[in-house]
Amino acid sequence: MIDTPSSVSVPLKRGRDYAIRYTSLRDLPGILHDVGLRTGKCVVVTDENVGAQYRSPVRTALSSAGWIPHVITVPPGEKSKSADQLQVLYDDILEWGIDRDTPVIALGGGVVGDLAGYAAATLLRGVPVVQCPTSLIAHVDSALGGKTGINHATGKNLIGAFHQPNVVVADLDTLGTLPQREWTSGMAEVIKHAVIADADLFSFIEEHLVDVMTGRRRDLIHKMIPRAAKVKAEIVAEDEKESGRRAILNFGHTFAHAIESVAGYGTFTHGEAVAIGMRAALFLSAQRNTQAIPRENIDYVLRAIPQQHDPSELDWQDVRRAMQSDKKNKGDVVRFVLLDRLGQAYVTGDISDAALRQAWDFATRP
């Protein structure tokens, strides 16, 4: 039913398509050449965990092909998506010296991808960026689509830019060193893509739930990851800058971003928060459309994502207040992505505070 492709295209308008190339990081120099990047200086941004595993082979591959790589390693975790860390990157990169053709290579998970991507979007008003995802979230979601940015005390990702990568170099073998908590967190975004736009992918996840949650079956994950990435690629191609349909990729995120900021960035992983947010959005969806949504099935799959912290300990009023900073809001109206049915989603602002509170109570119960 589901195939393993060697690449997935992100077919942007006006000939700005790019590919997710499933290959080895050793092939990075050849791919940079294929997409027309001129050999010379390049900046590699990674974090300490990812760097310990992959910085050295990537540096060697680049140097052997004639590149002059400058590797910058940031501390791991959500706290690095900050103005302070961005300033460290600006200072380091500008002191080393780049021109407008110098690519920034983001080697890591969503934090490195968002941070380095935003640096690339803004340095010299924009230099090329190449995303090399190493976490499950990055493989299926953050490395593609061009959303880059940092967090602010008042909310997640409130400062950023759209800056599409020239190419995504996706080495699925990097997932072999990803910690289990990060794997199951990443499954939240895979499930999100299935639930909003790919009912067959949802059936695949349901059928293989135990195996996909451990991430140990290569045959399954090599099918599942490109399929989940394709869902995002198609939505981004249709609505690159979120003027409409792309907002459905935010399913579960109105609650999730509030949870992340109220709990303190990095307490809940992004995926854990998204899993809770999707349970809340599922509750609201089923309240409106009882017949069409297989609520029990979806909720069962979402509850398979382990939580390391108890969300019911968060103060509901704080979470509710944090939602007022969501980027989807129109004036004071907080908007949510809900399901019409499995595989189809829509955005609405028409939800009462009482319903939100019920959804919160439902989603924070184990």
Ligand SMILES: NC(=O)c1ccc[n+]([C@@H]2O[C@H](COP(=O)([O-])OP(=O)(O)OC[C@H]3O[C@@H](n4cnc5c(N)ncnc54)[C@H](O)[C@@H]3O)[C@@H](O)[C@H]2O)c1
């Ligand atoms: N731009 C987008 O479209 C988009 C989409 C989804 C999520 N995000 C953002 O991405 C972030 C979450 O991404 P994430 O979960 O990848 O977080 P992350 O980058 O912090 O990675 C999670 C942890 O796994 C480690 N890690 C990553 N790859 C590894 C590997 N191969 N081996 C060993 N350790 C590895 C990292 O060092 C980190 O400790 C959030 O900030 C979220 O807002 C952005």
Ligand SMILES: O=C(O)C(=O)C[C@@H](O)[C@H](O)[C@H](O)COP(=O)(O)O
């Ligand atoms: O790519 C998108 O569009 C998404 O919404 C993907 C989300 O999984 C991701 O967390 C994204 O960073 C959220 O974007 P935001 O605009 O709500 O900050």
Ligand SMILES: [Zn+2]
């Ligand atoms: Zn997300």
